[in-house]
Amino acid sequence: xxxxxxxxxxxxxxxxxxxxxxxxxxxxxxxxxxxxxxxxxxxxxxxxxxxxxxxxxxxxxxxxxxxxxxxxxxxxxxxxxxxxxxxxxxxxxxxxxxxxxxxxxxxxxxxxxxxxxxxxxxxxxxxxxxxxxxxxxxxxxxxxxxxxxxxxxxxxxxxxxxxxxxxxxxxxxxxxxxxxxxxxxxxxxxxxxxxxxxxxxxxxxxxxxxxxxxxxxxxxxxxxxxxxxxxxxxxxxxxxxxxxxxxxxxxxxxxxxxxxxxxxxxxxxxxxxxxxxxxxxxxxxxxxxxxxxxxxxxxxxxxxxxxxxxxxxxxxxxxxxxx
Amino acid sequence: xxxxxxxxxxxxxxxxxxxxxxxxxxxxxxxxxxxxxxxxxxxxxxxxxxxxxxxxxxxxxxxxxxxxxxxxxxxxxxxxxxxxxxxxxxxxxxxxxxxxxxxxxxxxxxxxxxxxxxxxxxxxxxxxxxxxxxxxxxxxxxxxxxxxxxxxxxxxxxxxxxxxxxxxxxxxxxxxxxxxxxxxxxxxxxxxxxxxxxxxxxxxxxxxxxxxxxxxxxxxxxxxxxxxxxxxxxxxxxxxxxxxxxxxxxxxxxxxxxxxxxxxxxxxxxxxxxxxxxxxxxxxxxxxxxxxxxxxxxxxxxxxxxxxxxxxxxxxxxxxxxxxxxxxxxxxxxxxxxx
Ligand SMILES: Nc1ncnc2c1ncn2[C@@H]1O[C@H](COP(=O)(O)OP(=O)(O)OP(=O)(O)O)[C@@H](O)[C@H]1O
Ligand code: SF4
Ligand SMILES: [Mg+2]
Numbered sequence: 001x002x003x004x005x006x007x008x009x010x011x012x013x014x015x016x017x018x019x020x021x022x023x024x025x026x027x028x029x030x031x032x033x034x035x036x037x038x039x040x041x042x043x044x045x046x047x048x049x050x051x052x053x054x055x056x057x058x059x060x061x062x063x064x065x066x067x068x069x070x071x072x073x074x075x076x077x078x079x080x081x082x083x084x085x086x087x088x089x090x091x092x093x094x095x096x097x098x099x100x101x102x103x104x105x106x107x108x109x110x111x112x113x114x115x116x117x118x119x120x121x122x123x124x125x126x127x128x129x130x131x132x133x134x135x136x137x138x139x140x141x142x143x144x145x146x147x148x149x150x151x152x153x154x155x156x157x158x159x160x161x162x163x164x165x166x167x168x169x170x171x172x173x174x175x176x177x178x179x180x181x182x183x184x185x186x187x188x189x190x191x192x193x194x195x196x197x198x199x200x201x202x203x204x205x206x207x208x209x210x211x212x213x214x215x216x217x218x219x220x221x222x223x224x225x226x227x228x229x230x231x232x233x234x235x236x237x238x239x240x241x242x243x244x245x246x247x248x249x250x251x252x253x254x255x256x257x258x259x260x261x262x263x264x265x266x267x268x269x270x271x272x273x274x275x276x277x278x279x280x281x282x283x284x285x286x287x288x289x290x291x292x293x294x295x296x297x298x299x300x301x302x303x304x305x306x307x308x309x310x311x312x313x314x315x316x317x318x319x320x321x322x323x
Numbered sequence: 324x325x326x327x328x329x330x331x332x333x334x335x336x337x338x339x340x341x342x343x344x345x346x347x348x349x350x351x352x353x354x355x356x357x358x359x360x361x362x363x364x365x366x367x368x369x370x371x372x373x374x375x376x377x378x379x380x381x382x383x384x385x386x387x388x389x390x391x392x393x394x395x396x397x398x399x400x401x402x403x404x405x406x407x408x409x410x411x412x413x414x415x416x417x418x419x420x421x422x423x424x425x426x427x428x429x430x431x432x433x434x435x436x437x438x439x440x441x442x443x444x445x446x447x448x449x450x451x452x453x454x455x456x457x458x459x460x461x462x463x464x465x466x467x468x469x470x471x472x473x474x475x476x477x478x479x480x481x482x483x484x485x486x487x488x489x490x491x492x493x494x495x496x497x498x499x500x501x502x503x504x505x506x507x508x509x510x511x512x513x514x515x516x517x518x519x520x521x522x523x524x525x526x527x528x529x530x531x532x533x534x535x536x537x538x539x540x541x542x543x544x545x546x547x548x549x550x551x552x553x554x555x556x557x558x559x560x561x562x563x564x565x566x567x568x569x570x571x572x573x574x575x576x577x578x579x580x581x582x583x584x585x586x587x588x589x590x591x592x593x594x595x596x597x598x599x600x601x602x603x604x605x606x607x608x609x610x611x612x613x614x615x616x617x618x619x620x621x622x623x624x625x626x627x628x629x630x631x632x633x634x635x636x637x638x639x640x641x642x643x644x645x646x647x648x649x650x651x652x653x654x655x656x657x658x659x660x661x662x
Contacts, residue, residue, distance in 0.1 A: 125383065
């Protein structure tokens with residue numbers, strides 16, 4: 001938490017401080033927030049690993065070494081090997097890709113859906129608004145994991161059958177990779193769970209900003225609606241949205257790992273931290289490092305996103321600019 | 324003086340869950356070129372809704388049911404949205420109650436001030452910025468050019484209201500509507516803002532509509548006064564006539580000198596007891612009667628029209644009341660002892 005500074009004013013109330021740009025200002029506040037800065041480091045690292053992971057890994061994530069199954073951490077295998085003799089460290093690095101992909105894609109989908117639904121609700125009001133609110137309430141009242149299981153049970157088989165048909169029709173190898181079904185299901189389930197949050201946030205933002213005095217003042221000056229939207233409504237809605245997205249990215253990664261327990265996750269062979277955790281859990285008493293590696297990574301990333309989200313919240317909170 | 328703005332029988336109501344809220348009920352008034360009209364009344368009596376109706380800046384639930392708003396003879400209620408936008412800011416400027424939230428926190432003062440100039444006056448960005456700097460100095464903000472680059476949070480409330488005034492006056496409107504522009508400010512700043520508007524008015528010849536519930540401001544700034552209650556104009560008069568010879572019990576009450584007919588001792592009240600009605604029905608009685616010490620039977624059965632008062636010192640003095648309170652006041656004094 002940053003303490004809010006009170007700017008000294010002269011007779012005319014001219015603030016002494018010569019801060020000139022709100023975004024710079026917010027950035028300075030963010031940079032001053034130690035936890036947020038600490039949180040940024042693992043997040044940057046995560047993205048770096050996600051992009052360059054395959055070039056950094058000492059072993060291929062699929063390479064099985066039957067002579068070294070379930071090996072303890074050593075100089076050769078820093079974090080040991082799993083049941084099939086695959087290097088855990090390499091798999092963790094590769095898993096970053098899954099985590100980032102899941103986080104980014106599911107957040108992007110739910111954000112787009114949320115933006116559309118939320119704006120429609122906020123702008124059109126009336127029946128549309130009631131419908132959107134009802135839909136979000138319905139979705140949010142269902143337990144996330146239950147929803148994921150239901151999606152998995154009802155959609156996985158037909159989707160796979162459809163893929164197989166497509167393969168038979170086209171002979172395109174793409175349709176033989178069940179990985180895509182997994183990914184579609186994971187992204188779909190995550191997006192379904194997350195869109196109502198974004199929709200409600202955007203709806204609320206639009207409703208509240210629309211009734212702000214500066215929008216009324218801009219309309220009273222004859223500004224066109226499009227101008228008011230782009231210059232007044234959207235920028236003022238950005239802060240809370242950025243904060244929500246930051247938290248949402250971390251949340252999506254955690255949810256993905258929860259899904260893995262339920263078999264709704266990304267299935268092998270793509271390494272996913274969630275899947276590694278759920279696999280590792282079976283043997284955690286004898287081989288704790290199988291669980292420890294991905295679990296610690298997951299914890300660090302979650303905490304980092306939470307800290308960054310907090311920092312962004314403090315830095316971008318418009319209430320602090322008002323006065 | 325020629326009539327600049329002629330409002331006829333304006334009615335605005337809000338659709339609410341259980342029906343309607345009748346916020347403005349047949350309001351008519353005129354504003355002469357260069358004149359200042361004060362609009363007074365308690366909270367919720369329809370002052371803001373009336374003024375927002377003039378340029379159709381109402382919330383979605385509101386609808387204008389009837390009336391004409393003639394600006395130099397042209398009915399603003401018939402304009403399409405594009406034409407209306409040219410009027411907003413171009414012909415009719417507005418400033419609002421809360422300067423702290425009237426500026427967009429994301430855009431610097433210069434860009435915000437330049438936009439209406441670019442939009443209404445077709446200026447280039449640099450011309451508009453140069454003009455904005457001049458305008459800032461004109462409203463008493465020194466070093467205007469440097470301050471253009473600053474953001475609203477770097478300005479105090481009084482300064483922001485100065486900026487709002489500069490913006491609303493930037494395109495040289497014919498009418499400036501000021502909706503309680505000083506209510507949210509310190510007393511000393513209030514006086515400064517009032518002085519500023521007077522000065523700008525005298526220099527530019529803009530006609531001003533000044534909404535307030537502070538009668539003390541009215542005396543210093545207005546030529547004419549409208550008193551509103553429950554969405555009706557209940558009294559209208561030149562400012563001197565209103566203060567010297569108020570004819571509506573509500574006006575008398577606002578001035579803090581309403582005799583208590585119901586009270587045993589006949590002490591003077593400084594406030595009017597009770598509160599304004601809900602406006603959920605159009606009344607077929609005088610909407611002020613539950614609070615009115617002068618009320619007679621007729622007040623409960625018929626709603627008085629706004630009509631010229633008897634023995635007016637000025638032809639433009641109108642009131643909506645069944646009773647000639649000058650006569651009753653005498654009787655009240657006599658009656659006080661016997662109650
Ligand atoms: N959005 C709305 N929905 C329903 N009723 C409304 C709405 N806005 C205003 N009203 C009603 O319209 C009436 C007039 O309101 P208005 O804002 O014009 O009062 P006012 O005289 O400006 O008061 P104040 O001095 O508090 O500004 C009020 O009784 C209010 O209840
Ligand atoms: S009409 Fe009757 S109730 Fe209404 S203000 Fe006059 S005296 Fe009072
Ligand atoms: Mg008002």
